[in-house]
Amino acid sequence: MDGKMTFCEECRKDVAYSLKSVSTTGALKGEEYEFAGKKAICAECGAEVYAAEIEDENLKILYDAYRQKNGIISFEKILEIPQKYNIGKRPLSLLLGWGEMTFTRYCDGDMPTKQYSDVLRRIYEEPAFYLSLLEESKGNLKSLMAYEKSKRATVELLGEQKNETSKVDKVIGYLLFRCEDITPLALQKALYYIQGFYYAFMDSFLFTEDCEAWVHGPVYREIYNRYSSYRFDPIESNDEFDVSVFTDAEKAVIDSIIQNFCCYSGKILERFTHSEMPWIKTRGNLPADTHSNRKISKEIIGEYFIAVKQKYNMLMPNDIENYTQVMFKRSIKS
Template sequence: MKKYCDICQCEQETQVDNKRETFSVRGEEIETVSDIRICSICRNELFDEELDTKNLERVYQAYRNKHNLLSPFEIKQIRESIGSGRTVASLLGWSQATFVRYEGGAIPSASHHEQLLRLKNDPTYLNYLYDSNKNKLTDREKRKILAQIDKTDPAAEQDPVDFLNKRFAPFYNKGITNIEFDFEKLAALVQIFAVTNRELVKTKLQKLLYYADNLHFKRYGYPITGLVYIHHHFGPVPVNHDLIHWVLESVGVIETKPYDGLYEGEILMPTERGNQDLFSNEELEVIFAIAEYFKDFSATKISDFSHKEKGYIETAQREIIPYRYANDLKLS
């Protein structure tokens, strides 16, 4: 691989060597062997983001091994056994962003790690957390937690929300989105948009969701709902958008009424105003910024607006629009 060498002042062939280095992790010196890229001519060390990331992961793993800490994979398994990242964070009294960092490789604090260990090893701890924090959960989340506690809920496998969650799980597992799909947040977000945008139709809703998730990703590094979007004739739309609409209607999040429009035949009517307590202040700021910016846009106008986004222009029909294009979003 060729890279620019600031000593040679030109591109040179490089090679990967290794050396012993010491890093500070939580105030403790951890020694590991790092892979480094060097210039083959002058032996100058060159920056390599991929190698640096792997070296940091290696250091963190050495620290975990020394102190018998849970790995990111084990933390993810604990979370998956209970529910969404936001659900488990609510039970534990954490922010969702904290859980995202731990699953992404950050070292948990001592108190947080103790909670995770109890959640993994003590079946009664989930019951305790539920009793202490159930007021922070939606009704659907409460049913899922109770089913997990007693294993006696026969309707759990038939729940439309569970079915939708399973359809979106592979996108998170494959790293296409860096946050797990959260139906409760999606439901509340749809209701908020339906309240703030009169005569909301599906085409416009799909664009509002796209802009909300991508603007939050642009500002804070992760989307709000965990949805994944694809290139469609009318602009970006969520993957499984027809299934999403069916689930939203079937579990009573929205109702529809006839509408004589150019693209859509139904107006989306919220059954509630949308639970704002599910969102952080930063998420609410993004949500209402999007609602305000596009409140007077018709479905046609917002579709045309979305066609000018770089992520849409550089993808083909039905191709996933990666979140890396959020940095090029026309909104800031």
């Protein structure tokens, strides 16, 4: 391992070591988690040896498993927030009305509560929300300079976002490029599944738009209005599309949704969503044919698709196939 050494109890000397991937369990906050970890193996006698950096890496994987299961913002995103908005760790804590060292502790690895995590996640995902906090609570800051520097960075960030094609429009463009016969109904469901499974694999949502629990399943209202004239007909396809606008991770999830969901009609996909918790929970006791503009919260979507990923032991986006096969069998029985 790049010439790194550790002490072997069997050999009684410092030795080089190799790594072996293992399935292991760890306890955190009273719960046990199974995760894919690593162990160090002595290159001379083959015994397991202790390597501090490997233990640290396993601990981080354990914490990541806890964060994902409990909807806690990732450590990497916490570290990005001060850079994104050009604000110090202590000033950010003060801005939020927290203890002066609270955010610093999170940057050192402490786990935020779910309540604090939700605030940090929204700040990370929504610059407009952060700007409103900055304006409302600037009196908490100890210097006007900190406020001005952070405001300039945030306004610039919002300007860049405004000038860019929105992420959901890019996704739609790619779907219309790849799918020859996608109807407005099928498009809505594809967007919903892309959003849900992207969160399950990447711990963030691909786009900011909210969907609503309509009679025929989850619907993005603005997208519905845009393509409503097609009614039940396929939307006109795109002849060209620059796939470089997506990262490898984004494209992997979108391609898997195209392969495993877009092969079904919009009505079949509607049946899928009608048996899933986000739509059912948001609709509540509404009669089946009653119109509603209730938003399906991103939190509910995230929780559901993380649970699906865990239940079906999905390691890669291609593993989504098992879920769609089960859902299709259920839909034709109903």
